[in-house]
Amino acid sequence: MGQALETLLSHRHEVLVWDRNLTTGEETQPLEEAARDRQVVVFALPTQPHDELAGRLVPCLQPDALCMSIAKGLDEQGRTAAQVFTQHFGSRIGWGLFYGPMLARELQAGRSGFAVAASHRPEAGARLKALFAGTSLRLQVHEDVQGAAWAAVLKNVYVPLVGAADGLGMGDNMRGFLIATATHELADIVEHQGGRRETAYTLAGLGDLVTSATGASSHHRRIGAELAAGRCGELAASGANIRSEGVHTAAMVRHHAVFDWQRFELFALVCAFLDDPAQLERRLGEYIARRF
Missing domain, CATH: 3.40.50.720 (NAD(P)-binding Rossmann-like Domain)
Incomplete structure (x- = not known):
């Protein structure tokens, strides 16, 4: 860059x-x-x-x-x-x-x-x-500096989830649902962190989220697909998951209790996916059942 x-x-x-x-x-x-x-x-x-x-x-x-x-x-x-x-x-x-x-x-x-x-x-x-x-x-x-900062940082946490859903062949409708839901939750967290809700819908949040979540060459998106396919060992060996800002951000939020991340269901789902990728389909299905 x-x-x-x-x-x-x-x-x-x-x-x-x-x-x-x-x-x-x-x-x-x-x-x-x-x-x-x-x-x-x-x-x-x-x-x-x-x-x-x-x-x-x-x-x-x-x-x-x-x-x-x-x-x-x-x-x-x-x-x-x-x-x-x-x-x-x-x-x-x-x-x-x-x-x-x-x-x-x-x-x-x-x-x-x-x-x-x-x-x-x-x-x-x-x-x-x-x-x-x-x-x-x-x-x-x-x-809204703080809002822009949190929107840009946290949107990367959600991208691997979209990549995983695509990798598992869950369809275009699922991708649209996840991006819309992630953006809404991102607005909640941005406001919780002292920013303005609407900042999550700007180029710093939604604009960058869509780009990273749908781009064919997106590193963050590819990590999600690789994890969902069970290629965790290859990722660990290459260090690719460590280089991902989204994966690192999720780890730092939990380690430092930056905010009460368990309050935010989709964020918590991403964390559970990163910990145990094999359970994603079951957990995502349970999440959708609760939502609807």
């Missing part, structure tokens, strides 16, 4: 890419040096390193700098990127998030992408929108 954003922005802006070798820890250059005098810093990386990197950036950035993240997971403490940014940047440095259906390969191929640019500062979202003006990534400014 970082490469896709570089492709979009480098035609009109001076772009400097910072990276770190995960094996050796070697950085392309010191982060503090790379960020000095930069107007915008984009965190195109998982949520886990946000805490360290945001802490390192605070002394280096000017007050009018803008930090934005695309991370759609929780760190090992169960925090969203928005919560990490709140802790480090607060109101001293402008920050926000941008989430939506914006698959990297499609952006690099010149196809359209769409996202919500969410920030407590309306001008920050407007700045990000202006940054991508003239590119194939279209942004909408939104002020």
Whole structure:
């Protein structure tokens, strides 16, 4: 995704890419040096390193700098990127998030992408929108930062369930039911976490959910199908399930009791599926029987 954003922005802006070798820890250059005098810093990386990197950036950035993240997971403490940014940047440095259906390969191929640019500062979202003006990534400014964060993070939990249902040949009607039900429950959780219900229906929630749940190349969707087919061993060996933000998010929500997840039946069903994929058809049938 970082490469896709570089492709979009480098035609009109001076772009400097910072990276770190995960094996050796070697950085392309010191982060503090790379960020000095930069107007915008984009965190195109998982949520886990946000805490360290945001802490390192605070002394280096000017007050009018803008930090934005695309991370759609929780760190090992169960925090969203928005919560990490709140802790480090607060109101001293402008920050926000941008989430939506914006698959990297499609952006690099010149196809359209769409996202919500969410920030407590309306001008920050407007700045990000202006940054991508003239590119194939279209942004909408939104002020419900916490709602957008939880919508983007939690929608990935539901995607493997849709992938599993497709893998088991449950049909198009089942897919439609699961996506509609997941979106409604997502709105409940977003509101429970302090966001606005309607944010779950924006590009950050519903838009990205549909893209991930129906895309033929969706990693999250494929994991669900593989688990439902009983290929748990292959997934564990490849580490694919560990790389899934949805699987990791479900684990962090339960481990840290981020919210009372058992109150939300479909979320709990996904967790039960991830723990014991072989029982999905029975559990899903029982869930539907209770609903109707």
